[in-house]
Amino acid sequence: MNLHEYQGKDILNSFGVKVQRGIVADNHKKAVDAAKQLAAETGTGWWVVKAQIHAGGRGKGGGVKLAKSLEEVESISKSIIGMMLKTPQTPPEGKKVNQVLIAEDVYYPGESEPEEYYMSVLLNRSSGRNMIMYSTEGGMDIETVAEETPHLIFTEEVDPSTGLMPFQARKIAFNLGLSGKAFKEMVRFVTALYRAYVESDSSLFEINPVLKTSDDMVLAVDAKVTLDNNALFRHKDYLDLRDLREENPIEVEANAVGLNYVDLDGNVGCMVNGAGLAMSTMDLIKQSGGEPANFLDVGGTADAERVETGFRIIMKDPNVKAILVNIFGGIVRCDRVAQGIVDAYNNLGDSIHIPIIVRLQGTNAVEAKELLDASGLDVISVVEFKEAADKVQEVLS
Ligand code: GDP
Ligand code: MN
Helix, strand or coil, X not given: CECCHHHHHHHHHHCCCCECCEEEECCHHHHHHHHHHHHHHHCCCCEEEEXXXXXXXXXXXXXXXXXXXXXXXXXXXXXXXXXXXXXXXXXXXXXXXXXXXXXXXXXXXXXXXXXXXXXXXXXXXXXXXXXXXXXXXCCCCHHHHHHHCHHHEEEEEECCCCCCCHHHHHHHHHHCCCCHHHHHHHHHHHHHHHHHHHHCCEEEEEEEEEEECCCCCEEECCCEEEXXXXXXXXXXXXXXXXXXXXXXXXXXXXXXXXXXXXXXXXXXXXXXXXXXXXXXXXXXXXXXXXXXXEEEECCCCCCHHHHHHHHHHHCCCCCCCXXXXXXXXXXXXXXXXXXXXXXXXXXXXXXXXXXXXXXXXXXXXXXXXXXXXXXCCCEEEECCHHHHHHHHHHHHC
């Protein structure tokens, strides 16, 4: 589950990680009140107005702006709230901004220049360890840094059973070129950040930039936090942080009825039981020259009702031009699934006007094929996996 910047910062703060302070607002009046409150609490006279959407690159897209007066807070908030913000990470039409974060300005001048660093915490699946990635090149696109100056990205692997060792935190501060007070601040920052990552059961923290202020404080200016859905049962209070407005509406609907659905760009709808078979079905569609429109795992109980729900969900995507049903009957009997397809077809009759290719294999596959062939429906029933994928291409071309 992805979070907004302000929610991520709240979680970091709750574990003692220093963050740029801010208050979220969903209209320009509340934005001005937030700015006043921050001024009273922190003494700041300048603020940054930051669009809250689930995408990065907001600064470049005009979604992060400095305000030097309450009037500017008001006018900038007015223009950002409600806008369609386009960044390299949003869909081409952009994402609607529902809220802004009014944050204290932390780039104030002082004895030294503010410095921006990059830091993320994530899981290295191949080593089975957590990993802290960090760089002196903060504030910019980390993909660009990785491409052009890969030697400026460091990684520190952490054994989850020992946690982050003090020497590792010091090494990170050292590699970032820090000394004195800033060095100690960075050690404290990394230590708290790692603990927050583990205890919040997150799967990704990306803090870009981590800022060293002109008076040598170290704090998170941005926060991309992804929580591990499999651990949400341990954090009931985090459940409220989900913002459905940010998610694909078809996926939200499918998930609500217990279907594992991921929207993709192609035109071949897929209905499959089991995640592994769903992945290989997508591979085979591609091999035959097609593009899958979705990943859909209807699960072990591929009964008539679920098949019908699956069809309904797949057909909400206007790009779908053909549907491939690929179901292996292990526990579920193929003739039951075939009956489900027939029922679904009859129930949805008017709305199904695209070819459906069905491949059923396993228990009672022969009966299933007979049932489909005898149904008189416009369903193409095939036996072999590859044949099914080729058939899809044939009907589409
Ligand atoms: P992103 O563009 O979506 O990654 O959003 P960020 O939260 O990283 O903000 C983008 C940029 O805004 C940062 O890299 C900073 O350069 C700038 N910024 C953020 N906070 C402040 C601030 O307090 N003062 C000033 N002057 N600039 C800021
Ligand atoms: Mn950022």
